[in-house]
Amino acid sequence: MSGDFSIIQAKLDRARCHADHFQRCFDEFLKTGPYAATYKLDSEPPFTFRAIWKVNANPPIKLTLILGDMLNDLRGTLDYLVWQLVLQAGGCPTDRTAFPCVQCRKNWLSARGDRLKGVDPRWVDEIEKLQPYHRGDRPERHQLACLDLMSNINKHRTMPAVLTTMPEWRPLFYFEAGWTIHDEHFLGEPLEDGKEFYRLWIDPPNRLSISQQTPTRRCAYLLTTGSTTVTGSDTPMTISSSGSPTP
Numbered sequence: 001m002s003g004d005f006s007i008i009q010a011k012l013d014r015a016r017c018h019a020d021h022f023q024r025c026f027d028e029f030l031k032t033g034p035y036a037a038t039y040k041l042d043s044e045p046p047f048t049f050r051a052i053w054k055v056n057a058n059p060p061i062k063l064t065l066i067l068g069d070m071l072n073d074l075r076g077t078l079d080y081l082v083w084q085l086v087l088q089a090g091g092c093p094t095d096r097t098a099f100p101c102v103q104c105r106k107n108w109l110s111a112r113g114d115r116l117k118g119v120d121p122r123w124v125d126e127i128e129k130l131q132p133y134h135r136g137d138r139p140e141r142h143q144l145a146c147l148d149l150m151s152n153i154n155k156h157r158t159m160p161a162v163l164t165t166m167p168e169w170r171p172l173f174y175f176e177a178g179w180t181i182h183d184e185h186f187l188g189e190p191l192e193d194g195k196e197f198y199r200l201w202i203d204p205p206n207r208l209s210i211s212q213q214t215p216t217r218r219c220a221y222l223l224t225t226g227s228t229t230v231t232g233s234d235t236p237m238t239i240s241s242s243g244s245p246t247p
Contacts, residue, residue, distance in 0.1 A: 091118025
């Protein structure tokens, strides 16, 4: 029996359908205005400007379920591939046939013999190149390792809630010439109601008059398992202060 690789493409296409569905649902969720930002200025020097999250609604549970289906289809695509490679080589797959995910180099030989029995050696070599242990001291952060972990979690229990994070924020300030600007941000962390995510102060200390514009932002999805960012959508956020623009 020869391998039929069309099923692999079909499985991958199904994962893409879930990804598109997820994106549409997430975009619809954002349109409801679940997140906003409030701003305040400290009354004492150095008169620090602070941006703080206001969370009006949490992501619906269906986002978690859609994302879990996508992850399972992606991981399943790899297992389907190995199964068909065994058939292509004239072998007979077993209940151990699967695409290995090895984070420790010393475990590769046993995983190869267990999971890839019957696969043509040239394809075994290609699969070996994709193993997480090649990442060095952080194999758990390899894409395959993250996919394997999240897929396994989703098989046995509900995935952790999908949170949102902001990898990028684009404020616009105008300052007097000669001011020294200091700022800090915490944009890679989950959005939590009342949590400060940006602060700015100037030297010499000076009160900024903030003019808040309609807040928009670039959001991304953050899984609580391993804090792995999955994807995002791009919109800017702009605020301004009084003062002359620096040349």
